[in-house]
Amino acid sequence: MTPSSQGKVDQKENINIWLEQINDQSKAAVSIDCVIFGYSGDELYVLLIECNMPPFEKMKSLVGDLVRNDEHLKEGASRILAERTGLKDVYMEQVQAFGIPDRHPLGRVISVVYFTIISIHNYDLIDLDQRKPHWIAIKDIDKLAFDHKKILDTSLATLRNKIRNYPLLFNAxxxxxxxxxxxxxxxxxxxxxxxxxxxxxxxxxxxxxxxxxxxxxxxxxxxxxxxxxxxxxxxxxxxxxxxxxxx
Amino acid sequence: MTPSSQGKVDQKENINIWLEQINDQSKAAVSIDCVIFGYSGDELYVLLIECNMPPFEKMKSLVGDLVRNDEHLKEGASRILAERTGLKDVYMEQVQAFGIPDRHPLGRVISVVYFTIISIHNYDLIDLDQRKPHWIAIKDIDKLAFDHKKILDTSLATLRNKIRNYPLLFNAxxxxxxxxxxxxxxxxxxxxxxxxxxxxxxxxxxxxxxxxxxxxxxxxxxxxxxxxxxxxxxxxxxxxxxxxxxx
DNA sequence: TTACTATGTGTTTAAATGACACTAAGATAC
DNA sequence: GTATCTTAGTGTCATTTAAACACATAGTAA
Structure with a gap:
């Protein structure tokens, strides 16, 4: 039963329902995925890592991880990117949240997606956790782990839209x-x-x-x-x- | 310890870490807030409800609730809107996710925000759960519960942007x-x-x-x-x- | 029939866009 | 040192789009 199907409830009761829900069924894991576009001077790449989670073991995925309880989403994006790839001081913007219920094999994981575009020559990738971060040309990508291909497509549309209206590309x-x-x-x-x-x-x-x-x-x-x-x-x-x- | 700070781990171990994390510290409540703009023919309104949660008891808030474990975010938005206000068949688009850690008094709640604009004359509000849904003119709003004023401002910017490039306003x-x-x-x-x-x-x-x-x-x-x-x-x-x- | 009220219409000017082909500057080869 | 190669850099005209601006029109009400 949800608070909204309760009819008239007093305030304390209502809060108890909330607390119960927050501790129980309505909690979800929240992850952040970073779509880091890289431009080489003649081609557009995206930063991917090896996925080590069944059933996607041999596939590649975006740079992502679970968000921490106490961090801002944007800071989480920066932290995760740094931990997995060594990239620091990369300004990202949110694309949107992705949350179809079965997008993750281990249960419900809602992903908040951030993106940016940088020059692949200005940054060195460091494989801090054996996930082999590397640039892959967009045109060579047809499948990715989870729903990351859909996330990539949406982010690419966002990128294309943004660079025509904001001077974003100069960073690349x-x-x-x-x-x-x-x-x-x-x-x-x-x-x-x-x-x-x-x-x-x-x-x-x-x-x-x-x-x-x-x-x-x-x-x-x-x-x-x-x-x-x-x-x-x-x-x-x-x-x-x-x-x-x-x- | 996060998966990303582990160094080399075998696959099974890695998954165990994920499972543990998903069940523990990295879970967050996820809510959906609906920013329903209403146009009257001469003024822009937004649909608000009474907030019954301390410390915001006397304030107004956007139409929101916790998302269910098994529902798509967009469907959750429709469900919550219908449950709280009686509005049905309202097409909404996502604005973005809001997730500053202290935005909710009961703990971490990440909110995914959806918006639309409709004509206030085409729909009847039904107070299904004693939260008194009602239209308030945008110009009369200066404070809202939680971080809903910020969410409203962002959504209003999105609305203004969208109606200049998509025929969204004809729905209103x-x-x-x-x-x-x-x-x-x-x-x-x-x-x-x-x-x-x-x-x-x-x-x-x-x-x-x-x-x-x-x-x-x-x-x-x-x-x-x-x-x-x-x-x-x-x-x-x-x-x-x-x-x-x-x- | 006159007055009132909001609707509906055209032209001119300036600015932005689209199409299009040759010269310029430096490096290299002979 | 002259010729050749390669990429950089430039101007005009035609078309489209945007901005500024004022009065006649169709119906209602007095």
């Missing part, structure tokens, strides 16, 4: 980048192509994308200009309602 | 509506105003917004044309990538 590029690197990153991740001149016209119109006065080095052709994204300036303009990033 | 209008009703709904909810002629030009350009051949009745002035939103046509065009709803 070198600090100084060329406009062609930037264009290709968008093209590779969105799966569409942009007109070079129109793309550059739009980006050059954004004051927070700044030429660094430096040029590409060690290339056997005309070196490209290096630009950088001024996050501070962007945030300031955005507060004033004067910066709308759109691609 | 009469089946047949005038363009002025539609424009005012957008203005009231977004808090901005649109130019009447530009707004109508844009809406008239959407083939799935159809004139019904009917006119407003019983008004003491020139009657307005009644339009309807053809969801079927919209979905069909959208599949073909040929319908982008944007306001």
């Amino acid at each position: 590029l070198p600090k100084n980048f060329t406009l062609i690197q930037l264009q290709q990153a968008y093209e590779n991740i969105l799966g569409i192509s942009f007109d070079k001149r129109n793309f550059r016209r739009k980006l050059n119109g954004m004051p927070y994308i700044k030429f660094t006065n430096e040029m590409q080095q060690d290339v056997s052709h005309r070196p490209a200009k290096l630009y950088t994204f001024d996050f501070e300036m962007y945030e300031k303009l955005k507060e004033q309602g004067k910066a709308l990033f759109q691609l | 209008l009469p089946k047949n509506f005038t363009l002025i009703q539609l424009q005012q709904a957008y203005e009231n909810i977004l808090g901005i105003s649109f130019d009447k002629r530009n707004f109508r030009r844009k809406l008239n350009g959407m083939p799935y917004i159809k004139f019904t051949n009917e006119m407003q009745q019983d008004v003491s002035h020139r009657p307005a044309k009644l339009y309807t939103f053809d969801f079927e046509m919209y979905e069909k065009l959208k599949e073909q990538g040929k319908a982008l709803f944007q306001l």
Whole structure:
């Protein structure tokens, strides 16, 4: 019997029902899964680990673990990512919670999913718990443990949506980048192509994308200009309602 | 000790750790909160109930309850909404999960939040469990029980974002509506105003917004044309990538 | 028939977008 | 040192979209 099917109950009784429920049937394990997209300069990857739980022993899974009782979900995501892969200081955003009842073989586990995108060159993976964290190209993934393929698909849609409206992708590029690197990153991740001149016209119109006065080095052709994204300036303009990033 | 701090463990041991954890410290109560926005024709409301849990006895809260062990989150949202308010057949979408550790006085409760917007005239509220469900104007809310004010604010941002990109708001209008009703709904909810002629030009350009051949009745002035939103046509065009709803 | 009230309509200007092809700068090979 | 190779970088025109703006219209009520 649930509190909501009780009819009129006095307050103390109601709380007792709550307490009983919280201690009993309505408790669920809560896990966090991190969908860490990695960009290499020409392809989109996602960070996976080996799954060691039947019946998924030979499959790969997202980076996840149970959340602790006393931690914020976002902090849990950071902790779990660090414990399993050595990645630190990675800013993640929540995608959503996934909770179909049979998604986990050991019982009900509700998963709260966080995602981000980083450059695979800026971070070293450390196998802290023998789960072999590694980057796998998105295009090579067709099955994952649990419902992680569905989680990945949803997160990828979220990623694609976000990078068109927020300057998220700059975290996945070198600090100084060329406009062609930037264009290709968008093209590779969105799966569409942009007109070079129109793309550059739009980006050059954004004051927070700044030429660094430096040029590409060690290339056997005309070196490209290096630009950088001024996050501070962007945030300031955005507060004033004067910066709308759109691609 | 968590699985991730174990170092090399064999598979069976690993699973035992998981089982132990799932049965012990890492279980949390999971609740669902429904943010049901209601539009009256001139103002935005949200559906609240009386909170009967200390220390929030005299405050109002969102419509929520604990999720059951065997139900999908979305189905749980529908069940809880129906049990507490009598509302049925209300399509909701997930906002996100909220999980700061001290958000609930009885211990850790992670809340998965769903939202929608409906017309307050299309539904009758039934007080099935003495929690007095009722509509409160958004502008009159400054405090709510638990962290529900924060949840409401986040959900309102999600609502405002969604209605500009998806035809969600038509669910909150009469089946047949005038363009002025539609424009005012957008203005009231977004808090901005649109130019009447530009707004109508844009809406008239959407083939799935159809004139019904009917006119407003019983008004003491020139009657307005009644339009309807053809969801079927919209979905069909959208599949073909040929319908982008944007306001 | 006059007044009242909310509905409905078009044009002009500016800004953003889309399409499109050649020159420029440096490295390398001869 | 000249020619060749490779990728970087640039401008214009046509089209579409957005913004600004004021008066005639259809019905009701006096």
